[in-house]
Amino acid sequence: MAKVALITGVTGQDGAYLSEFLLSKGYEVHGIKRRASLFNTDRIDHLFEGHHCKHNNFYLHYGDMTDSMNLTRLIADICPDEIYNLAAQSHVAVSFETPEYTANADGIGTLRILDAVRFLKLIDKCRIYQASTSELYGKVQEIPQNEKTPFYPRSPYAVAKMYAYWITVNYREAYNVFACNGILFNHESPVRGETFVTRKITRAAAKISLNLQEKLYLGNLDAKRDWGHAKDYVKMMWMILQYKDPEDWVIATGQTTMVRDFVKLAFEYCGIALEFVGKGIDEKGVIAKLDFHKAKEHHLDLSHLKIGQELVCVDPQYFRPTEVDLLLGDPSKAEEKLGWNREFNLEDLVCDMMRSDLKLMNKDKYLQEGGYTIMRYYE
Ligand code: NAP
Ligand code: G4F
Numbered sequence: 001m002a003k004v005a006l007i008t009g010v011t012g013q014d015g016a017y018l019s020e021f022l023l024s025k026g027y028e029v030h031g032i033k034r035r036a037s038l039f040n041t042d043r044i045d046h047l048f049e050g051h052h053c054k055h056n057n058f059y060l061h062y063g064d065m066t067d068s069m070n071l072t073r074l075i076a077d078i079c080p081d082e083i084y085n086l087a088a089q090s091h092v093a094v095s096f097e098t099p100e101y102t103a104n105a106d107g108i109g110t111l112r113i114l115d116a117v118r119f120l121k122l123i124d125k126c127r128i129y130q131a132s133t134s135e136l137y138g139k140v141q142e143i144p145q146n147e148k149t150p151f152y153p154r155s156p157y158a159v160a161k162m163y164a165y166w167i168t169v170n171y172r173e174a175y176n177v178f179a180c181n182g183i184l185f186n187h188e189s190p191v192r193g194e195t196f197v198t199r200k201i202t203r204a205a206a207k208i209s210l211n212l213q214e215k216l217y218l219g220n221l222d223a224k225r226d227w228g229h230a231k232d233y234v235k236m237m238w239m240i241l242q243y244k245d246p247e248d249w250v251i252a253t254g255q256t257t258m259v260r261d262f263v264k265l266a267f268e269y270c271g272i273a274l275e276f277v278g279k280g281i282d283e284k285g286v287i288a289k290l291d292f293h294k295a296k297e298h299h300l301d302l303s304h305l306k307i308g309q310e311l312v313c314v315d316p317q318y319f320r321p322t323e324v325d326l327l328l329g330d331p332s333k334a335e336e337k338l339g340w341n342r343e344f345n346l347e348d349l350v351c352d353m354m355r356s357d358l359k360l361m362n363k364d365k366y367l368q369e370g371g372y373t374i375m376r377y378y379e
Helices: 013-024 068-078 092-097 099-119 156-175 197-209 230-242 259-269 292-297 332-337 346-369
Strands: 004-008 028-033 058-062 082-085 127-133 178-184 216-218 249-251 272-277 284-290 310-314
Touching (some): 004 013, 004 068, 127 156, 197 259, 197 272, 216 259, 230 249, 249 332, 272 310
């Protein structure tokens, strides 16, 4: 009998990679998606063969983390062996704008899942993965951060996730639910949401190289993040639920990088060497060197760019009321007990994202040259 998994947040970055991974392991996968006024299944389109395909092992259900009745009914119907609770309003900056909704979906939403499993008497059958986050460390109390590092959340998102973390621990201790927190550090990919900083950068580097955009506006260039590849991280979600005991785990690379340096790596891929001049809100990323050979490798013509041209500027609208300056994870526990090792390092991640965004933006350029309107998607 195939194991049955239920994934909340199936249309998101991690939901898509995890679905692909679990299907490859022979699971029957059920995903909860929100109703949207446009299709929102781009990331899982290649997995879903439609309701009429008999060999389909992938099922989608409408649902929402703010609707207890819906979640309880779905869990009762699906009766999953494993639940991966990935759904969340996951944007830190947006959580300052929508704090109550973020608390409801990210915090109380987790309680709804845990309590549905208890109420339906599925505790002995069902294991639960909770998508916890390195944002819990916020104003970090030690460097690097491990499972024992005290939390100091710095945003409504992180505070909501802190409730979710502790309610997961509480249901484990109070009711013996096999419920685990994966404290995952930032993980990115070609299907990362376009408003997270890495994807914003790789999309802009591709568009600027193709003469589809003039400048990239960013916020805090000094922030440091421990960036890994989402493909590596979803495998760990599964490993966490296969471990003999329910525990909490830090999943990270153990390397931290400044936003500014990620920008340099992305542009370098296209043959554009940037140097940063000035300070604070007057800091600019300007072209120091153009490598036409490298550009040619990626079929890029950089003749529209000039040495000294400003490509990156700071816009204070992207600053956050309270910032997380530095995240650096210590994944020793996962390395020792779960055998955590990674396929992608930072350079591989940047290459994977740049390759994909250049392909995407080349398509846009082709459409534009053919006289079609292309979306600009500014935020
Ligand atoms: P993501 O791309 O933003 O995906 C979030 C998913 O949640 C989407 O499918 C979204 O649906 C869904 N969702 C949002 N609100 C919902 C609601 N009220 N009801 C039902 N579904 C809802 O996030 P991700 O990067 O894949 O991250 C997955 C999880 O891991 C999140 O919980 C995130 O907070 C956490 N996390 C992420 C990272 C990271 O670096 N990526 C690190 C640590 C923890 P739509 O597609 O309709 O918007
Ligand atoms: O890419 P970000 O928006 O990710 P952030 O805030 O670290 O959160 C992500 O990782 C968390 C894990 O640690 C997840 F829990 C969470 O769900 C999400 O996936 O911002 C990264 C850094 C920040 O310091 C931000 O201030 O980049 C800085 N930044 C600078 N300019 C920017 C920008 N961030 C965004 N989104 N946009 C900018 O223009």
